[in-house]
Amino acid sequence: MNLAARFAAILHALCAAVARRGANGAFVGETSRPGSAFADPHAMTVLLWSRLQRAIARFARLAAGAPPPRPRKPPARPARARSAPDLPRRRGWLLAPVPEATAAASQLRAFLAEPETRALIAAEPRLGRILRPLCRTLGILLPAPQSCPRRPRAPGTPAAADPPTRPHRPARTGPHPRPPRRPRAPPAPA
Template structure:
């Protein structure tokens, strides 16, 4: 697919329908690949050679121009660079994502968690002194 994409043998993608589909429930038995950088180099020693070849391929100015024209190449090469530990060239880097907004409206002020100081109660509403907790005293640790 990568070679066909570079050779212009692949047609433009068809537009997808805009309706949202319900996601199927997550399958815990599904294989999850590691997400850290260069994870493939430890279990597959031959991947070091592939990483070197990928670096040489990405240094080619023709491929860099092609990546700028065809975003599908980036979707193929970015995960490959990540698993082989190859630094992404400028044409492959994505712009930074905007900060995520919570479910609440961003313009609405957030409620303060600080409790405002209350005025003392009038004397008739105060509990009797017998109900008040004993005053706390600072004591030296035992053994002094």
């Protein structure tokens, strides 16, 4: 089985688990968190499922040797603010609501550790853009080649000044006695 088909098999199993658990209300806890933009937990299920399906298609396209992207013109108007809700960004957030995701994470970790996969990712760095959010969702730490490379500074841009630091205190020698604790006052009678 080629790399794209193996990646697709891992993610199809994850999609099935997400759909099954999402239909049973697994994402209710995620949507009720403070700051969540989802009013309906099923909307989160659909968004996650569609992102996983898109990742499968993008991985297959890049593994087959997609041409490099054409340079884009800068947009004529400023970008609009995001109005659509986004998925959580905590590392490994999917493992709690979808316990089957641990199996997918284990399979993906083994898939990424294989020399053939590492060679493909080294040859096609755009795969990192697909793998980084997926690995963060599953709690997988990426090896160094898949990490995002640092962008070079634009010519003529001065280096940022070092942030101010606190003055250095010399280390004390000997025991460090703690100041005595003040007793707390008893609560006032009501």
